[in-house]
Amino acid sequence: MKSFRAIIARDLLLAVRQGGATFLALVFFLLTVTLFPLGIGPEPAVLARVAPGVLWVAALLAAMLSLDRLFQADFEDGSLEQLTLSGLPVGFIVLAKIITHWLTTGLPLLLAAPVLAVLLNMNDEGFAALLLTMLIGTPALSLIGAIGAALTLTVRRGGVLLSLLVLPLYIPVLIFGVSAIDAAVHGLNAKPHILLLAALTMAAIPLCPWAAAAAVKLSLE
Amino acid sequence: MKSFRAIIARDLLLAVRQGGATFLALVFFLLTVTLFPLGIGPEPAVLARVAPGVLWVAALLAAMLSLDRLFQADFEDGSLEQLTLSGLPVGFIVLAKIITHWLTTGLPLLLAAPVLAVLLNMNDEGFAALLLTMLIGTPALSLIGAIGAALTLTVRRGGVLLSLLVLPLYIPVLIFGVSAIDAAVHGLNAKPHILLLAALTMAAIPLCPWAAAAAVKLSLE
Amino acid sequence: MDGLGEFFAMGGYAGYVWPAFGIVLIVMALLWITSVRGWNNSERTLTSLRDHRRRREASEE
């Protein structure tokens, strides 16, 4: 347990030192969302119509792009093999890294989302649903993403392969997330969508670290 | 001149060997464009309205994400310093790499764009403008991107910093590209927008390799 | 002749029906040809490698 906490502390320290990763994932999210009004045009009605989708897609992309930080740097400089040699089961090491990933990516996105929702003219009813779905959905992004990150470890410049593997797996999160917000915006009941999203995250918590650990072990062979 | 061609040949070989880079940049483009209807919803009218913006934003992101391939791998394993020691001026080395980047990213995007335009229900009038703006605009993406890629070389995991630097510089390309297509779709004259885009690319051809070369030299110190 | 022309016209939908069947046959044929060719190539390489090895082992003795 002490080692587990030590690993999380280490990863957070590195995240802060290496160019303020937290700050930067957020910046990507902000930039992508601001590109849209530029591409689509400024009409408020159109923007409001596409707001939940744009926000969630941008969140997906921001989470996915920061995945290469998850294991790659540690793999390349030998830290990952040192971590697995620490005596802690690999599943726990992976879980520690997933937690850091969420703290440095999912959480900032969650906090920034309301501001962007205002920029995109999103209707007020959607706010609570937006926050709630982001809170429940972003951990699933980190969990599922870990599998892709681990699988592409031995692949040089695996970044784009990573996106091919991970984005299809992210689609349910996107769909449940958006449909919950849409339901709320139209005054319908968002609960079933949110419950489905929660079920997805719950199922991912035990399964994903296990699958990712298998992939990590493979990459060290 | 022979060394110049040898460098391009080398980079193309590496692009093919390392997980079919060409194929994968394309796949990212396809996937991102596919995410949008999933986020926004399937109504054809809404999709057609946002199609030019979505296509160009996705192209921007795909080009940007493949930028880390441009110098980073060569920098980390010492190939970049070997290249600069080859006796060819650094500006030419950078230009060779920009050309490869366009061949492996811009060109496939250009070819895939019409298919995606169909998927997004884009109105037929826009097709010619889409292809033309992509043909003129994607080289600018590679050129401008090279500066960002060179500047973030010494930053570990500079991926997100890169996006912060590069995306704002990409905005003019996005705006001229989209407005040309929008003009064509609405039966207006697209020519002024296209000329502006062409002027942009022309200006980038001499300036960007020079600026990127300065940044590369700096990173090797 | 009329029957045949009618057949090819597909009730005015020739532009859809024939490409659909065509692409199916093309893709299936391509998959088949590449697989069989790949298999033949692999057989050939394998036998030549084995011959090579046998000859060398014989020469070593």
Next chain:
Amino acid sequence: MFQGRDIACDRGERRIFSNLDFRIMQGQALVLRGPNGCGKTTLLRTAATLLKVARGKLTWDGTDISEDPEEHRARLHFVGHLDAVKGALSVRENIAIWAKVRGSTEDRIEAAMAAFEILHLMDTPAQYLSAGQHRRTALARLVASPAALWLLDEPTVSLDADGTACLQRAIAAHRADGGMVMAATHIELGLDDVEFLQLKPQ
């Protein structure tokens, strides 16, 4: 006692070596030798459970290590070509991280830096280190937390004479405490009373 009996290892579907036997008792050092590509690194990584044995058995005091690989991992240190030193962190932080992950104490961190004579670089970010200073930082990990078995893959690479002497002293102290060492090298390590294991290319 760490023992391998009739070990065989594969890399990329190819048998690298087979029928290999070795035994390390408490306080002993075993030095692996052999030409480039004969499998020294492979054997060390196998001993660290990073690779699987293709045949044979590795045992620790008689029990097969594959029964509880986590336990075996916790009792060894592995220092290889990749040195797990983060450029963004200072020398002290780099060493402290691994000490903490392995549940070691503060004072051992100081001791480790002293042992490899890098106390003066304590607060230097590792990206500004020379090759030898980098290596010393990686090696300091050995001293910063206790482990019964040290697996060292060409540990003296980039070290100057002083650095090599530091390593020799660290190894001697470790062995005096009953520790075991298994090291691969091409040049003389300058240890006394070692056994050699010569690997032959297949």
Next chain:
Amino acid sequence: MFQGRDIACDRGERRIFSNLDFRIMQGQALVLRGPNGCGKTTLLRTAATLLKVARGKLTWDGTDISEDPEEHRARLHFVGHLDAVKGALSVRENIAIWAKVRGSTEDRIEAAMAAFEILHLMDTPAQYLSAGQHRRTALARLVASPAALWLLDEPTVSLDADGTACLQRAIAAHRADGGMVMAATHIELGLDDVEFLQLKPQ
């Protein structure tokens, strides 16, 4: 003749060494020595124009090399800690790439692999090489295209006795052709008739 007069170098705003003089004549070899962190790598990188001199002048046959750095770069080979070997390419492709970029011929590529005894690994992807095989691939670049000045930073790292002998032969042949060598090392390179430059930590 490659000469440095009253050279000083900075790294990260710190003066690493100053008042350094050296001279290498045709066929000569200069070996840099000194403890870890004394500035050997820094000096080699400066000689390759990858770093700027803070004070003093580097000249080639009397002309300042900063006048036409591209020309100077074209006449040197630099082999450092980073070996510019691509895992995705085979050994042959790795060597051929650098030969082609420098406008060398096909037959030298074979000769280079022969010189470092890696002909049998020709088609192996470099990611499957052992540490020593990797190094030999990097060193083969020296032979694959001609250059008057070789700058070698700890070239024997990971090499076995055979590999070191290959390097010695390659250096001897290079010197016999009138080439110059500047090498940093901690262990004996086994070259005859060399001059030493001892760097002192500041």
Next chain:
Amino acid sequence: MSMHYFANPARFTRLAGRIQPWAGGLAALLLLVGLYLALVEVPADYQQGDTVRIMFVHVPSAWMAMFCYMFLAGASAVGLIWKHPLADLAAKASAPIGAGFTFLALVTGSIWGKPMWGTWWVWDARLTSVLILFFLYLGYMALWQAIEDSQKAGKAAAVLALVGAVNVPIIKFSVDWWNTLHQPASVLRMDGPAIHSSMLWPLLIMALAFKAYFVALLLTRMRMELNLRRIRALRLAERTS
């Protein structure tokens, strides 16, 4: 007969050699009969006209797209859990076939969609989930291709296939959910235009033809992969000696 009976490559090769011509012949025969029935015998539909004939290639392709993924995931599970040496090969060999059929389902569906719905593509639930299935196939193949060591690649791809297999039903379900919300009474759902037997038979024959084709092709590709594995082993052995 134990699970590992066919683990012996020689035995597998022999058996495959015996089955292959039969499967190939059957596929060709059924395909000819099916095409004749589909293009000539079956009358044009009173609503859809001759476009209904596309069904005879579209529907079997779509079925095969899903069947191949199930096969791939099953083989991956066997490979990962029981370490059956041929399972990885079977999974790898089936992926391009599955991707091919998925592509065909998409293209024929699109072609059919133009006259029927007046558009090549709609973001309908079924269409979208097939498209995502196509991406899963691509990812699976790209992963195999990207990892050199075939044993590692096999295990990594198997992990991906299983994760994908869990995901496919979730996608199907979620896409349905999402779609019905935005587009209730959609035209797209052809809730069984009560197929008559005159159409059912040709359809079944085509489906059987595709299955036989799959079997023949799978065996060919598995034998090819097996050969490639042996070639690699021989080459590696050569190198060291």
